[in-house]
Amino acid sequence: MNDPALTASSHRRIRQSNEVAALRALHQFGRLSRAELARKLRLNRSSSGHIIASLTADGLVREAIEDSPEQPGYARVGRPGIMLELVPDAIFFLGVEIGVEHISTVEIDLGTNIVSTNVEPFDGPSISVEAAVARAVSLALQSIPASKLERCEGFGVSTPAQMDKHGLVRLAPLLGWRNVHLADLVRDALPLRVPVLAENDANAFAIGATYGRSEVHSGVTLFLVMESGIGGGIIIDGSLFRGANGLAGEIGHLIISDTPGPRRNLEQLIGLETIMGEYRKTSTLDHPTFGNFLADVQDRLPSAVSIAEQWARALAIGLVQACRIIDADRIVLGGSVAALYPLMTARVAAHIHATQESSFPVPSITVNDEGTVGSAFGAACMLHQRYLSLESQRFGGEAAELEEPEEDEG
């Protein structure tokens, strides 16, 4: 019913849409002159000027001081344009990850630069939702001076839970939550009136990993977060594909093998627990860590290599299965287990080749190296993305979602 193409454009919306487009272009390309912007947006130079004028008045855009006047190959004839850039600290966004063992918060600015982060240990399962939300909010706000607060334009939460697009948690097994409206709780707990979004942690991670400037990769990216559990997210043309229930990309439960005894799913085959379980059987150390394991693999210790080999095979099968359905052209691996991939690149590729028909295009595989704040960063990015879209509160958006003049006159 909320068919975007069914809502009409008015005059206000034109300008809104064009201002948003200008902001997005500046975010994507970094620096542009008014004339360049006009070309990108297919606008007249004069219109571009007007739009920039109003964005400048709002303090979102400024003329860049030419610190590096001689960019290589920038010798063009004609009057040089005045470079424009976003004012990074004009506004900011907060992202929080409520994990099982820790809470992380991230503050990003209009240029999606990370301004500050906080991480705090946390015992998720033993704490109520309300208390968790309270701690998350206070941790996120603790390093923000009161005077700056009003420049906050969005608050994102990520957590290991299955939730709908409104932030209603259906089930969070690791935290013991069920049917809690997380987004609403956070909204109420915040001393600000800003847009709040909640999202599954793997989905948020996926957004964060793909939502960089000039990273508007048009295509399909499958993002895999490999820790004890295996999470996943799918990004289509730069925006998250949630699926019907927010479960799209959660490939941890794919059945990989039904060879001998019980069926084994991907999580059971490539998760951290499994690797460490196997590794403990062979390691001579008292308390072997994943780091020890990686070192052993690097040293080509047969027992460790054998475990890694199993891992590579299962990962390859999982990726091939997933790509047969969503036809991704890019795969990004994240989470601590991803560190194993660079050691096993060739083996994974070989298994993919063996499983795949030759006619199928093979996606590129890369490792994401965001720190522990990846998911919180992604949550913040979701609000950055929202700000640079037509739903932005800045334009009295949101209304479009709330009104819904549903009149079912059968």
Added chain:
Amino acid sequence: MNDPALTASSHRRIRQSNEVAALRALHQFGRLSRAELARKLRLNRSSSGHIIASLTADGLVREAIEDSPEQPGYARVGRPGIMLELVPDAIFFLGVEIGVEHISTVEIDLGTNIVSTNVEPFDGPSISVEAAVARAVSLALQSIPASKLERCEGFGVSTPAQMDKHGLVRLAPLLGWRNVHLADLVRDALPLRVPVLAENDANAFAIGATYGRSEVHSGVTLFLVMESGIGGGIIIDGSLFRGANGLAGEIGHLIISDTPGPRRNLEQLIGLETIMGEYRKTSTLDHPTFGNFLADVQDRLPSAVSIAEQWARALAIGLVQACRIIDADRIVLGGSVAALYPLMTARVAAHIHATQESSFPVPSITVNDEGTVGSAFGAACMLHQRYLSLESQRFGGEAAELEEPEEDEG
């Protein structure tokens, strides 16, 4: 690079977008008054009136003659509105399926009603692309009087091939094609200048099966075409998800079992060939047909039921695997083998339940009953959908896709 949100709106575009929105609303809801339309589109009544006036002048919309004046529950206070409707035969679209054994053509009108169809036997593998295109075009046009031709507003082709979104066929194993620009060939063969789109047959089928009026199901639909081969398509919020290479939803090659000997993929387990191969071993008939098999299953003949049981299990596993990745909430089965599903509903459901974790929402499964023209119909629908969008040629669209003022200035 073709980021839609990066292109700005001008004055012309406003009207375009609003006219398109009006046409879409009328298509979706059938009949609306100007005031109702204004509410749906969030426009002022007067603007709605202007838009309707210009669409009426173009012959696309008319005031409906109140043949059924008393719609139930239609007693509302106030002046009753004048109902508006699309003029079905204002324009039409053609769709062609170039299959392996037959060519089917469909003509649909602005209301997506099927006006006429043609089916002709065809020996795909033995015929060149050019000849196939020529036959397809002549079959599609044969029943269209010359005077009507100019009202054609689009031509769609579907064929069992992997192709990109521009209609360039990378590979069509069943027809022996490789690297042919099918859409261009059709464009050149047509005696009209109309938009031409080409799409994989399963994808086209999927569009046709979901693109009904008032069928703008917002959600994720997985469509499965089961014949000798297994094709598939994914529809997200009413529009086709092609994936990076047009292969999204092609779940025929999912690995279902690696139990004893060689791996078996879904196609090898639930395809028509497999069923009939098994059935021939047990049937007492000389030339058993799939119809015989269905009858035997219906009669609970143990040998047939056993084959069907295997089929149900493999299908269930395939669907569960697919839904774990794309999180579909609706599955539609098509193709001749789909007729087996109604007999096995309970078994499939049981297997899904057994494979699935309880927390996972189970999608609805329905059988599509389009005839043999489903894929051609879908191809025609693609152009209907395009006409009711901003890329419509009617508004000098397409330019947006051709210009591309790419200026990579490092």
Added chain:
DNA sequence: AATCTATGTTGCGTAGAACAACAAAATATC
């Protein structure tokens, strides 16, 4: 120095939506 080229700005024209006012066509109310 003169010319060329591209940029940024300004004033004007215009398309098209919002707004307000009004007549019309029905129901609701007394």
Added chain:
DNA sequence: GATATTTTGTTGTTCTACGCAACATAGATT
């Protein structure tokens, strides 16, 4: 049955924001 009420469709006006053209500007080119 007359009047009030409600909703619709239309008309004229206002306003917003873009396109266009003209011009001054700032550099490169000759």
